Amino acid sequence: MQQDGLILELQNGNQRAFERLYELYSESIFGIIYSIVQDEKIAEEILQDVFLKVWDNAGSYNSDKGRFFTWILNIARNASIDELRSKRHKNKQKNLKADNFVNVLENSTHFSNRTDAxxxxxxxxxxxxxxxxLIDLLFFKGFTQKETAEELKMPLGTVKTRNRACINKLRELLAE
Structure with a gap:
């Protein structure tokens, strides 16, 4: 069955279509969630929550507004960022042992692997x-625009303008 057919079946409450879409997207969505929360158990919990939201809100998906994967990706990204901002997560961070703060240098393929996912x-x-x-910080690490501006030591307005330009360029490339 084609993806459009699966989505239509999902919107009609077909459990098998949901299972097939889970098979198609869960690995990639897990990778995105994990890249934001950096905790496998929490990422697994969020993944399950994301697909529950997909099931519950399938009727709200509109192909005229974007691709299905992008719709799921936004649900996952928002859920991951919500987790990072939650009291539970902040309290857990306060209780980390000192050895969790040892800096690990990211090799040049780290970002590349996440985008490939x-x-x-x-x-x-x-x-x-x-x-x-910008894309790494805003979309894969879950930074806000303000946090990104601080991290990159550039004005907030510049971050917003460049982000918009970068996303537009990415859209152009994807449309080709």
Whole structure:
């Protein structure tokens, strides 16, 4: 069955279509969630919550507004960021042992591997370095625009403008 047919069946409450869509997307969505929360158990919990939301809200998906994967990705990203901002997560961070704060240098393939998990590696690769960094912080690490501005030591307005330009460039590349 084609993806559009699966989505239609999902919207009609077909459990098998839901299971098939889970098989198709769960690994990639888990990768995105994990890249934000950095905790396997929490990522698994969020993944289950995301797919419950997909099941419960399937009727709200509109293909005219974007791709199905993007819709699920936004649900996952928002759920992951909500977790990072939750009291539970903040309290857990306060109780971490000192050895959890040892800096681990990220190799150059780390970001590359995460983008490959959702199939946009080849598109991200052609973007300017500033776009790669913005997309990494805003979409894969869950930073707010304000936090990104602080991290990159640039004005908030510049972050917003560059982010918009980078996303537009990525859209152009995806449309080709």
């Amino acid at each position: 959702i199939g946009i590696k080849k598109y991200i690769a052609v973007l300017k370095p500033v776009c790669k960094k």
